[in-house]
Amino acid sequence: MLHRNIYRQVLMLLCAILFTISLVQAQGKLPNVMVLATGGTIAGTGATSTTTVGYTAATVAVDRLITAVPELKKVANVKGEQVFQIASENINNDSWLKLAKRVNTLLAQKDVDGIVVTHGTDTIEETAYFLNLVVKSRKPVVIVGAMRPSTALSADGPINLYNAVLLAGSREARGKGVLVALNDQINAAREVTKTNTSTLDTFKTPELGLLGYMQDNRPIFYRQSTRKHTADSEFDVMQLDVLPQVDIVYGYANVNRIAVDAFMAAGAKGIIYAGTGDGSLADPVKSALVEARKQGVIIVRSSRVGQGIVARNGEANDDELDFVVSDTLNPQKARILLMLALTKTINTKDIQRIFYAY
Numbered sequence: 001m002l003h004r005n006i007y008r009q010v011l012m013l014l015c016a017i018l019f020t021i022s023l024v025q026a027q028g029k030l031p032n033v034m035v036l037a038t039g040g041t042i043a044g045t046g047a048t049s050t051t052t053v054g055y056t057a058a059t060v061a062v063d064r065l066i067t068a069v070p071e072l073k074k075v076a077n078v079k080g081e082q083v084f085q086i087a088s089e090n091i092n093n094d095s096w097l098k099l100a101k102r103v104n105t106l107l108a109q110k111d112v113d114g115i116v117v118t119h120g121t122d123t124i125e126e127t128a129y130f131l132n133l134v135v136k137s138r139k140p141v142v143i144v145g146a147m148r149p150s151t152a153l154s155a156d157g158p159i160n161l162y163n164a165v166l167l168a169g170s171r172e173a174r175g176k177g178v179l180v181a182l183n184d185q186i187n188a189a190r191e192v193t194k195t196n197t198s199t200l201d202t203f204k205t206p207e208l209g210l211l212g213y214m215q216d217n218r219p220i221f222y223r224q225s226t227r228k229h230t231a232d233s234e235f236d237v238m239q240l241d242v243l244p245q246v247d248i249v250y251g252y253a254n255v256n257r258i259a260v261d262a263f264m265a266a267g268a269k270g271i272i273y274a275g276t277g278d279g280s281l282a283d284p285v286k287s288a289l290v291e292a293r294k295q296g297v298i299i300v301r302s303s304r305v306g307q308g309i310v311a312r313n314g315e316a317n318d319d320e321l322d323f324v325v326s327d328t329l330n331p332q333k334a335r336i337l338l339m340l341a342l343t344k345t346i347n348t349k350d351i352q353r354i355f356y357a358y
């Protein structure tokens with residue numbers, strides 16, 4: 001009898017040891033994904049479960065975001081860091097430099113396989129594009145947000161976070177540039193934009209299209225970006241503490257020169273003109289931009305339209321005016337590329353090369 005009890009205990013101990021080994025081996029096979037939280041609706045809370053507007057963004061800490069999705073443990077070894085906690089309309093150049101430096105420092109570590117950044121949706125497309133230009137790694141970086149606060153019925157944050165961690169830990173996402181993943185869709189940082197103020201399917205890449213889908217716990221890619229990004233980028237912000245001031249002037253019927261003059265007086269190093277149509281310049285604003293150029297301000301013609309190429313020497317003689325055109329970048333992304341270009345050069349031919357390369 002005593003022998004049988006000892007035998008049973010030894011057997012149970014062996015089973016426990018084997019189970020632990022298999023668990024450790026399984027964990028060892030899972031990718032190590034860092035979740036860097038910055039705030040936004042994904043971390044938002046509302047007064048009731050049916051509050052989907054008028055909630056407070058940026059209130060839930062990163063550890064709670066992670067523990068709210070226990071399924072994450074099955075797909076990755078996840079650790080969280082709260083980089084900052086803001087509604088993303090308040091993100092600024094300092095936030096971007098802090099975030100980019102943290103991302104690059106973590107990606108340089110062998111024990112980090114990918115990064116998820118949780119973020120407000122208002123400026124996801126801008127943070128994604130900024131990181132697309134300054135991350136010095138081919139490891140996946142996935143930006144994720146939500147259109148409903150964490151307290152809402154059918155909140156989209158948890159499933160978006162789950163998919164983002166899956167994507168950031170995947171081999172398929174390596175080398176694809178910074179990705180924006182919400183609503184089961186994978187979009188490229190360069191082209192994705194917010195197209196609706198409140199619906200779940202707001203992030204789209206009009207005309208050029210999304211890169212792929214998240215389905216059945218895995219990414220399925222159909223395309224990838226053709227422009228330079230991440231490890232192939234010439235931009236490096238690791239030693240920078242400030243970015244050049246670049247502002248945006250919006251074009252419309254009856255536009256005047258007041259905004260251009262104000263930005264010049266405030267010391268802008270670059271001005272993006274979000275022109276009507278193909279980046280057209282109304283006379284009052286054109287004369288102000290010509291003066292700004294003469295004072296050394298770099299001028300980029302973009303368009304408020306949102307899709308299509310702003311053609312060089314189309315609506316204006318860029319060669320003669322010494323202006324740059326934004327190619328297909330919308331004004332808010334053209335601003336980011338010009339800011340980074342100005343950390344390298346003030347030569348307009350070189351800057352135009354940059355706009356055709358990224």
Ligand code: DAS
Nearest residue numbers: 040041087088120121122
């Ligand atoms: N204010 C918005 C932001 O933080 C909320 C959101 O994430 O949609 O971008």
